[in-house]
Amino acid sequence: MVFKRLLGSIGVGAPTVDTVLEGGAVQPGGPLRGQVQLQGGQADFTIQRITLELVARIGAPGAPGAAGDGKNLTVFDRGVVAENFTLPQGALNSVPFELTLPWQTPITQLYGQPLGVELGVRTELAIAAARDQGDLDMFAVEPLPAQEAVLEALGQEGFGFAAAALVPEALPGTGQQMPFYQEFDLVPPERFTHRVAELEMTFLPNPQGVEVVLEADKRAGTLPPGHPAGMLREVLPHDPAGRDWNAEVIGWIERLLEGREAAVAQFAGGMHPGMQPGMHPGMQPGMQPGMMPGAHPGMGQPGMHPGMHPGMGQPQRRGPGVGTAVAAGAAGLAAGVVGGMMVNQMMDGFSGDEEEAADEGFDDGGDDGGE
Incomplete structure (x- = not known):
């Protein structure tokens, strides 16, 4: 899944961001690779840093006592993949990255079958005094x-x-x-x-x-x-x-x-x-x-x-x-x-329960904690 969003807190004409993960499942303690693809805005922008956060959804949405940011999301690791560079007006820039997953990263699938555990990468772009977060890009983890x-x-x-x-x-x-x-x-x-x-x-x-x-x-x-x-x-x-x-x-x-x-x-x-x-x-x-x-x-x-x-x-x-x-x-x-x-x-x-799932996946169409 690829997310693409206008950095709304920075204003009209700001850069857009795509984060693309390499395909296939990864293992705990192994590398998670991909690219952060930037499209320049209507002016030159100084990018202070690009930060990637590893996020897990804890429990069902809205569950009592669930940890996280209101949508039951908990950040369990983060890393800066680039900092202090200029993105020229209209320019394309691709930033490759490799994050080492924590050894205790949860397993999300077994023999290709999903276990109902959701993990994702969230990209944060800091420009001047503004900061914006992207949607979550899911990834799969198989057992050691x-x-x-x-x-x-x-x-x-x-x-x-x-x-x-x-x-x-x-x-x-x-x-x-x-x-x-x-x-x-x-x-x-x-x-x-x-x-x-x-x-x-x-x-x-x-x-x-x-x-x-x-x-x-x-x-x-x-x-x-x-x-x-x-x-x-x-x-x-x-x-x-x-x-x-x-x-x-x-x-x-x-x-x-x-x-x-x-x-x-x-x-x-x-x-x-x-x-x-x-x-x-x-x-x-x-x-x-x-x-x-x-x-x-x-x-x-x-x-x-x-x-x-x-x-x-x-x-x-x-x-x-x-x-x-x-x-x-x-x-x-x-x-x-x-x-x-x-x-x-x-x-x-x-049981006659006809309720639809209130929140499937990570792409909720909203801002997951951006300022």
């Missing part, structure tokens, strides 16, 4: 080899993709370097559903390797916030060759669940704050005694079963892609990505 190996192993073991969200918080005890972290929410296969309803995973790469953070049902309140048994950390090399990743990821999950279950059992009678008599480890606070572990709090309505979410109000309907959203299978987690999106679309239709 170690990240892809872990995700593929999870898919082969039957974990399905539920969501990939950017969380504007700190992840305690980790090597997080960004103002947010990317969380992958995964649906477990049947052999784990009696122990966990959702697995949360975060990658925190750095130049030496990739830190993997695993959490289980962290929003369910099974353990107090920050309890060490609620999190498992592993550090991987960048080269994934020569390792049995399926066995490794299952080993991580087993250790995480065993540690969590042991911590829960330490509470009197196997109970913990938020649980009620008749409940047992593996159940979530808010569930009713007698419900199956792996069910969601607020279930209990007629026709609901484990794997359904509160508020759905009717049994999950089967159809193309639904099964792969629950268990991605040997086709890999990419099948879960596609299936999960199909499920979300189907459920929107079942």
Whole structure:
């Protein structure tokens, strides 16, 4: 996508700007290349600097507590690509650039399938006392080899993709370097559903390797916030060759669940704050005694079963892609990505929600924070 706009805050006859990115996906820690193309205005202009900002959209537009500038946009890196030069009247000038992405740049696609995470480049041109920002130009980020190996192993073991969200918080005890972290929410296969309803995973790469953070049902309140048994950390090399990743990821999950279950059992009678008599480890606070572990709090309505979410109000309907959203299978987690999106679309239709997306993509036709 190419944006083109008149620098309105500078006035009529000002230069125009096109920012063009090279095609194809990039990787965390890798180069993002392109050109800033300037068209001179009706007079000579002294360009003080051209700045590129890397921007992420955090959460849904208008979501409570979302970080950013009013449109849920957060700048996570920036760089000056040119400064202090004259753009003659009517002249064409192209400024090539190469930005190195931060190692913890979020992943936006897996095997070519979008994950619903939006990243973009925003160009700022400073002329004299005026400054103007362009629209956002989206770019795609694919996983590093170690990240892809872990995700593929999870898919082969039957974990399905539920969501990939950017969380504007700190992840305690980790090597997080960004103002947010990317969380992958995964649906477990049947052999784990009696122990966990959702697995949360975060990658925190750095130049030496990739830190993997695993959490289980962290929003369910099974353990107090920050309890060490609620999190498992592993550090991987960048080269994934020569390792049995399926066995490794299952080993991580087993250790995480065993540690969590042991911590829960330490509470009197196997109970913990938020649980009620008749409940047992593996159940979530808010569930009713007698419900199956792996069910969601607020279930209990007629026709609901484990794997359904509160508020759905009717049994999950089967159809193309639904099964792969629950268990991605040997086709890999990419099948879960596609299936999960199909499920979300189907459920929107079942609930009668006819609302259109309020803000798709980055090109909103307005000024994203320009002065």
